[in-house]
Amino acid sequence: MIDIDNVVAGYSAEIDILRGMTLQAQGAEIVTLLGPNGCGKSTLLKTIAGYLLPRSGRITLRGEDVSQIPVHRKIRHCGLGFVPQTDNVFSALTIRENLQVGGHYLPKAECARRMDELCALYPVLARKMDARAASMSGGERQILALARALMPRPGILLLDEPSAGLSPKVLHEVFDAIVHVRNQERVTILMVEQNAMEALRISDRAYVLSMGAVALTGEAGALMRDEKVRELYLGDRAH
Numbered sequence: 001m002i003d004i005d006n007v008v009a010g011y012s013a014e015i016d017i018l019r020g021m022t023l024q025a026q027g028a029e030i031v032t033l034l035g036p037n038g039c040g041k042s043t044l045l046k047t048i049a050g051y052l053l054p055r056s057g058r059i060t061l062r063g064e065d066v067s068q069i070p071v072h073r074k075i076r077h078c079g080l081g082f083v084p085q086t087d088n089v090f091s092a093l094t095i096r097e098n099l100q101v102g103g104h105y106l107p108k109a110e111c112a113r114r115m116d117e118l119c120a121l122y123p124v125l126a127r128k129m130d131a132r133a134a135s136m137s138g139g140e141r142q143i144l145a146l147a148r149a150l151m152p153r154p155g156i157l158l159l160d161e162p163s164a165g166l167s168p169k170v171l172h173e174v175f176d177a178i179v180h181v182r183n184q185e186r187v188t189i190l191m192v193e194q195n196a197m198e199a200l201r202i203s204d205r206a207y208v209l210s211m212g213a214v215a216l217t218g219e220a221g222a223l224m225r226d227e228k229v230r231e232l233y234l235g236d237r238a239h
């Protein structure tokens with residue numbers, strides 16, 4: 001369970017980017033964050049992950065107030081996985097090595113067992129374990145980034161634009177991979193996406209952000225069917 005309560009945060013002391021952000025996600029839910037460029041979607045993920053600490057408000061993960069816990073401790077101790085938008089795999093390392101980095105603080109046998117599980121979940125990785133990540137396609141790299149974040153078995157996964165730069169076909173492969181892990185491992189997923197309609201198709205709920213706060217929230221199917229929402233927030237690309 002993620003509970004964000006009235007969070008205010010920013011990069012400099014003078015400017016608040018998040019201005020009283022309140023939202024929740026729980027269970028095996030996929031929740032998408034939508035909204036115009038610069039409204040604070042990535043900043044919210046960075047604040048939940050602990051790259052930025054809130055000036056006020058509270059972030060609760062699985063019942064524990066983690067508002068002031070920085071990123072390295074959150075990922076290790078709070079069951080949080082984070083896949084940033086860029087630089088999310090080590091190109092010079094092999095797929096096996098990337099996964100080992102993701103599980104570096106697991107005991108060796110547990111790390112190996114977890115790699116086997118993730119290779120079973122994502123066979124595309126199993127076929128190329130000793131190839132360098134640099135040789136992977138964009139979609140394969142996203143799946144590796146996802147698997148790397150999953151190594152320590154997080155209960156909560158934050159994904160920043162997993163479809164960025166991908167063709168529509170590959171986007172569907174990556175979204176399938178996200179749904180697959182939600183179904184198999186019952187992870188709570190909070191995802192930022194520009195591809196609003198595609199993201200809503202795999203989501204349970206969504207929040208539309210505007211100027212650092214929630215403008216609108218609802219069940220994904222209802223948002224997709226709402227004419228006004230489609231026109232104002234989704235570019236009316238629904239069919």
Ligand SMILES: Nc1ncnc2c1ncn2[C@@H]1O[C@H](COP(=O)(O)OP(=O)(O)OP(=O)(O)O)[C@@H](O)[C@H]1O
Pocket residue numbers: 011012017035036037038039040041042043044
């Ligand atoms: N490292 C940073 N230092 C200072 N300001 C930043 C930094 N990163 C983002 N910002 C500012 O914070 C605001 C929100 O940015 P953010 O990246 O969270 O938006 P977003 O909703 O994810 O946008 P996009 O859809 O374009 O990725 C923007 O005005 C941006 O310029």
